[in-house]
Amino acid sequence: MLEIKNLCVSIENKEILKNINLKIRAGEVHVVMGPNGSGKSTLASILAGKTQGYDVTGDVFFKEKNLLMMSSENRSHEGLFLGFQYPVEIPGVTNIYLLKAALNAKRKTQGLPEVDAMDFLKLVKEKIRAIGMETDFLSRAVNAGFSGGEKKQNEILQMTVLEPNLAVLDEIDSGLDIDALKRVSQGITAFMRPDRALLLITHYQRLLDYVKPDYVHVLVNGQLVKSGDHRLAIDLETKGYAWVSNEK
Amino acid sequence: MSTALHHLLDKEYQHGFVTQIDSDTLPCGLSEDVIKIISAKKNEPEFLLQWRLKAYRAWLKMSEPHWANLKYDPIDYQKISYYSAPKLKKQVKSLEEIDPEILKTYEKLGISLREQQHLAGVAVDAVFDSVSVATTFKEKLSELGIVFCSFSEAVQTHPHLIQLYLGTVVSQGDNFFAALNSAVFTDGSFVYVPKNVRCPMELSTYFRINAANTGQFERTLIIADEGSYVSYLEGCTAPKRDENQLHAAIVELIALKDAHIKYSTVQNWYPGDKEGKGGIFNFVTKRGLCRGENSKISWTQVETGSAITWKYPSVILKGDHSVGEFYSVAVTHHHQQADTGTKMIHIGKNTKSTIISKGISAGKGQNTYRGKVQILKKSENARNYTQCDSLLLGSQCGAHTFPFIDVKNETAQVEHEASTCKISEDQLFYCRQRGLSVEDAISMIVHGFCKTVFKELPMEFAVEAQKLLGISLEGAVG
Ligand SMILES: Nc1ncnc2c1ncn2[C@@H]1O[C@H](COP(=O)(O)OP(=O)(O)OP(=O)(O)O)[C@@H](O)[C@H]1O
Ligand SMILES: [Mg+2]
Numbered sequence: 102m103l104e105i106k107n108l109c110v111s112i113e114n115k116e117i118l119k120n121i122n123l124k125i126r127a128g129e130v131h132v133v134m135g136p137n138g139s140g141k142s143t144l145a146s147i148l149a150g151k152t153q154g155y156d157v158t159g160d161v162f163f164k165e166k167n168l169l170m171m172s173s174e175n176r177s178h179e180g181l182f183l184g185f186q187y188p189v190e191i192p193g194v195t196n197i198y199l200l201k202a203a204l205n206a207k208r209k210t211q212g213l214p215e216v217d218a219m220d221f222l223k224l225v226k227e228k229i230r231a232i233g234m235e236t237d238f239l240s241r242a243v244n245a246g247f248s249g250g251e252k253k254q255n256e257i258l259q260m261t262v263l264e265p266n267l268a269v270l271d272e273i274d275s276g277l278d279i280d281a282l283k284r285v286s287q288g289i290t291a292f293m294r295p296d297r298a299l300l301l302i303t304h305y306q307r308l309l310d311y312v313k314p315d316y317v318h319v320l321v322n323g324q325l326v327k328s329g330d331h332r333l334a335i336d337l338e339t340k341g342y343a344w345v346s347n348e349k
Numbered sequence: 350m351s352t353a354l355h356h357l358l359d360k361e362y363q364h365g366f367v368t369q370i371d372s373d374t375l376p377c378g379l380s381e382d383v384i385k386i387i388s389a390k391k392n393e394p395e396f397l398l399q400w401r402l403k404a405y406r407a408w409l410k411m412s413e414p415h416w417a418n419l420k421y422d423p424i425d426y427q428k429i430s431y432y433s434a435p436k437l438k439k440q441v442k443s444l445e446e447i448d449p450e451i452l453k454t455y456e457k458l459g460i461s462l463r464e465q466q467h468l469a470g471v472a473v474d475a476v477f478d479s480v481s482v483a484t485t486f487k488e489k490l491s492e493l494g495i496v497f498c499s500f501s502e503a504v505q506t507h508p509h510l511i512q513l514y515l516g517t518v519v520s521q522g523d524n525f526f527a528a529l530n531s532a533v534f535t536d537g538s539f540v541y542v543p544k545n546v547r548c549p550m551e552l553s554t555y556f557r558i559n560a561a562n563t564g565q566f567e568r569t570l571i572i573a574d575e576g577s578y579v580s581y582l583e584g585c586t587a588p589k590r591d592e593n594q595l596h597a598a599i600v601e602l603i604a605l606k607d608a609h610i611k612y613s614t615v616q617n618w619y620p621g622d623k624e625g626k627g628g629i630f631n632f633v634t635k636r637g638l639c640r641g642e643n644s645k646i647s648w649t650q651v652e653t654g655s656a657i658t659w660k661y662p663s664v665i666l667k668g669d670h671s672v673g674e675f676y677s678v679a680v681t682h683h684h685q686q687a688d689t690g691t692k693m694i695h696i697g698k699n700t701k702s703t704i705i706s707k708g709i710s711a712g713k714g715q716n717t718y719r720g721k722v723q724i725l726k727k728s729e730n731a732r733n734y735t736q737c738d739s740l741l742l743g744s745q746c747g748a749h750t751f752p753f754i755d756v757k758n759e760t761a762q763v764e765h766e767a768s769t770c771k772i773s774e775d776q777l778f779y780c781r782q783r784g785l786s787v788e789d790a791i792s793m794i795v796h797g798f799c800k801t802v803f804k805e806l807p808m809e810f811a812v813e814a815q816k817l818l819g820i821s822l823e824g825a826v827g
Contacts, residue, residue, distance in 0.1 A: 149782050153774060173781035183782050189775045193797025202793060203783035242797070259783065 102127050102267055102298045103148075103168075108159035110140075110147055110323075117143045119323045121159070125267070128295040130312060132334060133302045135320035136342045141302045142186050144320070145271045148300075149183040150176050163267065177203075178210040180266035184256035184273050186302075191243040196255065199243050200225060200262050207263060228261045231291070233284040249276035257288045268292065269300045274308040286311030306338040319345050374433040379426055381405060384532055387432050391501050391535075394508055404521035404531030411525045417688035418717040418749055419657050421630065429595055431533045431566070490548070495579075496541040497552050500568055503539035510541055514572055518601040518638045518665070526597040526632040526659075530566045534599070537567030542577040542608075551807050553582040569600040573608035575641065580611040580807060596655075597632045606641025606668065613806050615814050617654040623683050623712075628656025635662035639671035639697075647674040648691070649805040651814040656685060661719065663692035666700035666731075673702040676802040680818060681714025681746070690719040690751075695731040695761070704735040707799050709818075710746035717749040726757040733762070739769040740798050742791070792818070 103125040110118040117140045125131050135141055147157060150173030161168040163181060171179070191199070205215045216224070229236055234254050244252050253273055260268050270289070274282055289312050293299060301312065309317075309331060317333040318325050319342070327333065327345045337345070375383060384405055388398040413424070490497050496507060504511055521531040538554040554569065573579050583600075602610050616631070631654075637646035648662035664673030675691035693702035708716040716739065724731045739748035750767055772794050780790035796803070796815060803811045 149778075151778055153778075173778065174784050174786055177782055177784035185779065185782075189773070189779045191776055191779070191794060191797065192770075193800055194793055195797075198793065198797075199780070199783065202785055202789065206784040206786070206789065263783070 102164060103300075104160075104162045106160040106162075108144075108147070108157070108161060110143060111156045112154050117323050118147070121325055123318065123325065125298050125300060127266075127298055128293075129316065130293065130299045130301065130314045132309065132314040132317045133300065133320055134304065134317060134334065134337055139320045140323040141320055142271055145183055145186075145269045145300075145302060148176075148269055149173060149181065174206065175210075177263075177265075178207050182260050182263055182265035182268045184253075184260060184268065184270035186271040186275070188244045188247075188252045188256055190245045190247075192245050194243050195240055196243050197222075197225060197239040200239075200259060203259070204262060225262060229258055232258055232261065232288050233280075234258060250278060250281050253277055254281060254285060257285050261288060261292060266296065267298045267300065269302070271302045272304065273301070274303055274305060282307065283311070306334045309334050321345065375430050377428050377430045379405075379429070379431055379533065383431055387533060387535060390432070391504065393504055396508075396512055397504060400516070400521065401532050404528050405533075407522040408525065408528035408532055411522075411528055413525050417659055417719070418715065418751075419659060419686045419688050421657055421686075424595060424630065426529070432535055490550075493546050493549070494543040495546060495548055496539065498539055500534070500537040500539045500570065503570075507539070507541065510572065511539075511570070514570060514601070514603055516601075518603060518636045519599050519634050524634060527599055527634040530568060530597050530599045530634070534566045534568040537569045537598070538571075539569070540571040540579060540581065542573045542579045544574045545576040546574075547577065548579040551580050551582055553584070565594070565596045565598070567598045569598070570603075571601070571610055571612070572603045573605065573610045573644075575605045576607045577605075578609045578611075581613070582807060583612070583614045584617070584813075594628075595630050595632070598634075600633070600635040600662075602635075602637035602646055604637065604639050604641065604644035604646050604671075607643045608641065609645040609647075610637065611647045611649070612637070612662070613649040614651065615806075616650065616652045616658070628685070629654065630657045630659075631655040632657075632659045635660065636692075637662070637664045637673070639664060639666050639668050639673060639700075641671075642668040642697075643670045644668050645672040645674075647676070647805065649674075649676040649802065650678070650689075651802070651806070651818070652677070652679040652687060652689060653818060655687075658685075658687040658689050660687075660689045661691055663694070664702065665694045665696065666702065666728075667696045668700075669697040670699045670701075671697055672700070674805075675702075675704045675706070676805045677706045678709070678799045678802045678814075678818070679707070679716055679718075680709045680711070681716045682711040684713050686715045686717075688717040688719055690717075690721075692721040692723070693733060695722075695724045695728040695733070698727075698729040698731075700728060700731050702731075702733045704733070704737070705801055706735075706737045707802055708737075708739045708748050709742070709795060709798070710739070710748050711742040712746060714746045715749070716747065717751065719751045719753075721753040721755070722763055724756045724758050724761040724763070728758050729760050731758065731761045733764065735763075735765045737765070737767045738798070739767075740795065741769065741771045 105121050105123040108118060108121040121144065133141055147155065148161065150171065157169060164179060166179065168176060201221055208215065225239060226236060229239065232254060238255065244255060247255060253276060256273060273285060277285055286308060301308065314331050317329055317331060319327040321342060375386065381402060384401050385398065388401060487497065496503065519527050522528055540552055542548050571579065571581060602612060604610050639646055646664045650662060652658055662675060666673050673693050677689065679687045679689050681687045690706060691704055693704065695702065704720055706718050708718055710716040718737050720735060722733045722735065735752065737750055737752065741748060748769055752765055754763055756763060772791060776794060777787060777790050781787065785793065795818060803814060806814055
């Protein structure tokens with residue numbers, strides 16, 4: 102589904118990602134872990150189409166298409182979703198308005214008619230209940246005044262409404278309380294199907310108790326230094342990043 | 350600005366066509382004779398001619414005001430024609446008598462003057478160049494005693510009301526443009542709603558400047574008698590022309606005891622081209638008088654057009670417990686300049702005013718909010734709330750705020766809030782990641798910014814306003 106080949110990214114001559122190679126097939130769950138500042142969010146942003154200030158070389162293919170040539174919105178229509186580490190606030194725009202606009206934008210590219218307002222409300226209410234969020238979030242401005250955990254849950258809500266093929270979730274588990282972590286994890290588990298894939302960025306093993314990864318990759322200093330299965334995450338939790346860096 | 354914001358195309362002004370019709374146009378220039386001709390053409394009573402001449406003499410002694418934050422070349426008042434009317438078979442009695450070209454013009458603008466084709470609930474008075482060409486739903490309204498007609502017609506049919514109220518809110522010598530209008534105004538709309546009548550439909554006037562080198566000077570007078578209610582809408586467009594055209598209108602509103610007037614404008618005069626050539630100079634005096642107790646006047650405006658906007662819809666809160674409201678969205682793009690705002694003058698006790706102003710600047714547009722809240726000595730317990738927000742798109746535009754607050758009574762409560770924001774790269778990236786185009790993302794965010802004002806507009810107008818905003822901001826960021 103996603104293939105990253107020799108991806109290098111720099112900003113103002115500062116190398117942030119170095120020669121990244123990664124292949125994600127449908128049905129797989131990949132996890133990227135790594136110290137602060139190692140380049141995890143940069144990788145996610147590049148995949149989602151952020152261009153501002155970045156020098157990018159290498160290739161990325163998503164569903165066999167050249168991803169780096171596509172606009173952010175086209176990537177989204179193709180089925181790529183990014184759950185942001187820091188979801189931005191948009192005052193004055195209600196959550197439901199954004200959700201509906203987003204869904205309709207995607208439907209338009211698929212040649213489908215806009216969703217009917219009533220049907221949409223029904224759909225969104227189902228999804229929001231499944232995540233266990235209050236429905237009054239829908240009428241609040243996008244992320245405005247949301248707590249850190251609420252913002253993360255809101256990302257999951259958007260993901261479940263848009264039903265992407267590949268979801269890149271950047272520290273979706275940070276800032277969640279115990280119950281919210283459980284609900285978000287359930288949301289992610291329910292999302293996973295054989296025709297979908299996940300790229301989870303996280304610092305903690307605890308999310309992986311709920312969502313079993315097929316691969317764990319360690320990103321240090323812009324380089325993927327180690328890959329393994331879920332046991333790698335457990336090892337990291339006990340031994341720290343110094344262990345992988347030293348081993349190398 | 351950034352690459353993400355760059356690639357939008359500019360959409361052209363959509364109402365820029367010219368209609369080919371025969372018109373009766375006076376040569377350029379202004380003098381007492383010209384005023385006498387206008388008055389005679391309109392078969393006006395003597396008092397009105399004298400009233401005009403008094404205004405003209407006052408105007409001669411005045412000079413063009415330049416305190417506003419606007420830059421433009423001097424206007425030559427002798428190069429303007431002060432009267433242009435489509436040639437009509439004298440009095441138009443039915444729509445069949447209107448030049449089909451004019452009907453077509455309005456249809457192109459999306460306004461049907463044929464009653465049966467109307468959306469339920471909107472009566473229209475159409476003003477083409479200087480004269481009113483059609484008023485729809487007249488009979489239905491007259492059953493309720495409501496007078497809704499062109500100003501010239503009202504002069505013939507209700508001269509006493511004109512004599513009683515004309516100039517009582519905006520006097521002939523009020524300001525330079527008001528004096529000019531008072532001297533040469535040619536038509537406009539007139540509304541009288543009798544006691545305790547709630548006008549069952551929106552009343553609407555559509556202004557269109559067609560002829561070249563003409564000024565448009567309409568005068569609107571709305572009187573809501575005790576306990577009545579009326580909602581009035583005003584829309585405007587003009588053809589594209591390379592020269593600037595002058596529009597100097599006056600609107601006077603009078604609300605008697607317990608009456609409520611709601612006045613909404615969607616102003617979309619031709620704004621000039623991308624380089625700032627052409628466009629309407631819009632110098633307008635709009636003022637409402639809450640004359641009776643518990644009366645209320647609400648102004649809502651969406652200003653997207655004109656090269657220059659000079660406009661301060663105001664309310665004089667004379668009656669005790671009266672309420673004044675001003676909701677405004679003003680957009681300036683390319684080289685447009687807007688200096689707009691309001692005045693709330695509290696005279697009565699327990700009077701209350703609300704000002705919500707949203708300024709959006711893009712391109713090289715300059716947007717100025719100028720507001721005055723004045724609480725006179727005898728106005729006990731007056732309250733005002735002002736909120737003034739600016740949104741900037743791009744880095745070459747400007748937003749300016751000049752609030753004046755003058756409180757002479759210490760029981761007053763006056764609140765003022767202001768903010769300025771930009772649409773951030775991060776917001777756009779977020780929306781695009783969710784599948785929205787840059788254009789849709791901007792229009793969504795702008796709409797969110799203006800929502801509190803849009804919700805004051807009548808339904809059909811709100812939809813139109815939102816579309817207009819989208820169009821006038823296309824290509825706005827870059
Ligand atoms: N616009 C920028 N200009 C300069 N440096 C940047 C910019 N964006 C990111 N960086 C740098 O790139 C490096 C990687 O940042 P990134 O946000 O990808 O880290 P991360 O792995 O997600 O960290 P964390 O775990 O703290 O979220 C950091 O050193 C950061 O300071
Ligand atoms: Mg990060």
